[in-house]
Amino acid sequence: MKTLQSLSLATLLLAGGAWAGDHRYALSPTYAAECGSCHVAYPPALMDAAGWKVTLQQLERHFGSDASLEPQAQREIASLLQAQASTRSAHEGKGAAPRLTTTAWFQRKHRPEELRGYPLPKVPAGARATPMAQCQQCHRRAEQGDFGEGSLQPADGRR
Amino acid sequence: MYFPRPLAMGVALALLAGSTLAASPTSPAELQAAWLAEARQSNPALRAFSAERGRSFFSTTHGSDWSCASCHTSNPGQGGAHAVTRKLIEPLAPAANPRRFSDAAKVDKWFGRNCKDVLGRACTAEEKGDLLAYLLTVKP
Numbered sequence: 439m440k441t442l443q444s445l446s447l448a449t450l451l452l453a454g455g456a457w458a459g460d461h462r463y464a465l466s467p468t469y470a471a472e473c474g475s476c477h478v479a480y481p482p483a484l485m486d487a488a489g490w491k492v493t494l495q496q497l498e499r500h501f502g503s504d505a506s507l508e509p510q511a512q513r514e515i516a517s518l519l520q521a522q523a524s525t526r527s528a529h530e531g532k533g534a535a536p537r538l539t540t541t542a543w544f545q546r547k548h549r550p551e552e553l554r555g556y557p558l559p560k561v562p563a564g565a566r567a568t569p570m571a572q573c574q575q576c577h578r579r580a581e582q583g584d585f586g587e588g589s590l591q592p593a594d595g596r597r
Numbered sequence: 598m599y600f601p602r603p604l605a606m607g608v609a610l611a612l613l614a615g616s617t618l619a620a621s622p623t624s625p626a627e628l629q630a631a632w633l634a635e636a637r638q639s640n641p642a643l644r645a646f647s648a649e650r651g652r653s654f655f656s657t658t659h660g661s662d663w664s665c666a667s668c669h670t671s672n673p674g675q676g677g678a679h680a681v682t683r684k685l686i687e688p689l690a691p692a693a694n695p696r697r698f699s700d701a702a703k704v705d706k707w708f709g710r711n712c713k714d715v716l717g718r719a720c721t722a723e724e725k726g727d728l729l730a731y732l733l734t735v736k737p
Binding site: 476501503505506571575 | 662679680681682683684702706709710711713714
């Protein structure tokens with residue numbers, strides 16, 4: 439029975455969510471494929487349901503790119519995000535185009551004193567790249583849903 | 598076989614997720630044939646697609662900031678990176694990446710998105726055919 443329980447627990451984690459506390463997130467294959475082509479598949483648990491709802495309503499104009507989905511994928515991802523969204527006010531998505539990077543939680547975790555030794559990636563003048571969208575530059579296992587401190591490395595590779 | 602309910606649910610979810618990603622297999626040759634038939638409806642004189650027109654379509658902007666090359670780089674035989682997020686993009690040329698142009702749904706999805714980003718409208722069958730004709734000439 440114990441095995442069954444831990445199996446069930448593992449499945450729930452895989453199907454639904456995060457390993458609490460260590461910032462590792464399980465991502466569904468659909469979500470990873472559809473929302474992880476142009477940027478890291480951001481963990482659904484880092485924004486609230488209202489923020490995700492607004493985001494999904496305007497995928498044709500998604501931060502300057504068309505990211506529209508087929509209806510079936512749109513439905514699947516909408517329900518996945520509603521199920522996995524954060525319920526913490528610190529994760530509230532703000533404004534007309536909510537960003538994970540402007541939630542209170544994200545800003546606190548990335549304030550200057552937290553970033554000491556981990557400078558943001560440099561962006562050439564005139565380039566449209568945004569440093570904060572490049573999770574993978576410091577969170578080296580971000581593509582695997584792992585934002586734990588163990589896989590953190592400065593963007594320039596030195597430590 | 599007995600599955601505890603959450604596990605069974607997980608399996609069902611995984612199958613469901615798989616269904617969205619179901620491939621619709623195709624090949625560059627098949628796509629070219631379909632686009633040629635479509636392009637001839639508006640341009641009956643069209644004999645074949647032009648790799649040269651495709652190359653120029655790929656590397657120039659079309660009234661806005663971006664060209665195809667902004668993300669796929671000027672050498673689609675090599676990988677690129679997204680202009681905003683720097684996320685790595687695998688090579689676009691089939692010779693360098695055989696998964697490209699092998700799934701019709703994926704081809705439609707990405708032309709749908711990227712043509713709107715680069716041209717502000719959908720690409721025509723002739724533009725898609727020329728582009729693929731060019732990509733087929735690119736070596737890794």
